[in-house]
Amino acid sequence: IRPLWALCFILLLAGCGFLKPAPVAPAKAGPPAGLNALRAEAVMEFKDSGNLSGRAHILVKSPASFRIEILGPFNSPVTTISSDGAVLSIFSDGSLKTYRWDEENPVLPYSFAPEELTALLLGGGPLDPAKPPPLTAYRITRDKDGNITGVIKIKDGSEVFRVAMSDFRDAGNGVLPFSLTVDDGYKSLRVRYKSLEINPDIKPDVFNIAPAGQTAP
Numbered sequence: 001i002r003p004l005w006a007l008c009f010i011l012l013l014a015g016c017g018f019l020k021p022a023p024v025a026p027a028k029a030g031p032p033a034g035l036n037a038l039r040a041e042a043v044m045e046f047k048d049s050g051n052l053s054g055r056a057h058i059l060v061k062s063p064a065s066f067r068i069e070i071l072g073p074f075n076s077p078v079t080t081i082s083s084d085g086a087v088l089s090i091f092s093d094g095s096l097k098t099y100r101w102d103e104e105n106p107v108l109p110y111s112f113a114p115e116e117l118t119a120l121l122l123g124g125g126p127l128d129p130a131k132p133p134p135l136t137a138y139r140i141t142r143d144k145d146g147n148i149t150g151v152i153k154i155k156d157g158s159e160v161f162r163v164a165m166s167d168f169r170d171a172g173n174g175v176l177p178f179s180l181t182v183d184d185g186y187k188s189l190r191v192r193y194k195s196l197e198i199n200p201d202i203k204p205d206v207f208n209i210a211p212a213g214q215t216a217p
Contacts, residue, residue, distance in 0.1 A: 029175065032173045041058075042191050077091075083114045112184075167192075
C-alpha cells in the first residue's frame with residue numbers, strides 16, 4: 001500500500017508542475033480615481049549650483065499644496081520646501097526664505113507653478129485636462145497602457161521644463177510613477193517614492209511654515 005501511495009503522490013506533484021499560475025490582473029492605467037492627496041517616503045535629489053539629496057517626507061494636496069522635508073541624521077529635517085499655493089517657503093541652514101508664486105517674479109527659484117508640481121507629484125493626471133495659462137501648452141506623452149511618461153511645458157514658443165516619469169506601480173484602483181524627474185536646463189529635481197499613502201487626511205496649516213505675520217517679497 002505504501003508504494004502505491006508514494007506513486008500517487010509523485011504523480012500528483014508531476015501534474016501540479018503543468019499547472020500555470022493565474023495571471024495577475026493588470027493595474028488600471030493612470031492615477032487612482034479620486035486622488036487628491038498623498039503622503040510618501042522618498043529619496044530626493046536637487047541639482048543646481050550645488051547638490052542636495054537624501055531621504056524625504058512628502059505631503060501633497062490638490063490643487064497646489066506640497067511640503068517636502070529632506071532628512072538628515074536622526075531623521076531630522078535639514079531642508080523644508082513648502083507651498084500653500086500662494087507662498088513658497090524654503091527653510092535651510094537655519095534660515096527661512098519666502099516667495100510669492102508669480103511667473104513674473106525674477107527671484108522665484110523654480111520654473112514650475114505650485115499647481116504644476118502638485119499635479120506631477122500626483123502622477124501628472126491633473127495636467128492632462130487642465131487649461132494652461134495663455135501662450136502656454138503641455139506636450140504629454142504616454143506609454144502603451146495610457147500612463148503619462150513625459151511632460152514638456154512650452155511658453156511663448158520656448159521650453160520651460162521637461163518631466164520624465166517611470167517605474168509605474170499599483171497604488172490601488174490605478175497606478176502612480178514611483179520615479180519622477182523635473183529638469184528646466186538649469187535645475188533638476190528627482191523623486192523616487194519608496195512608499196506612499198493615497199488620500200490621507202492632511203490639515204492645510206502644515207503647508208505654511210512661515211511665522212505668522214511674515215510676508216513674502
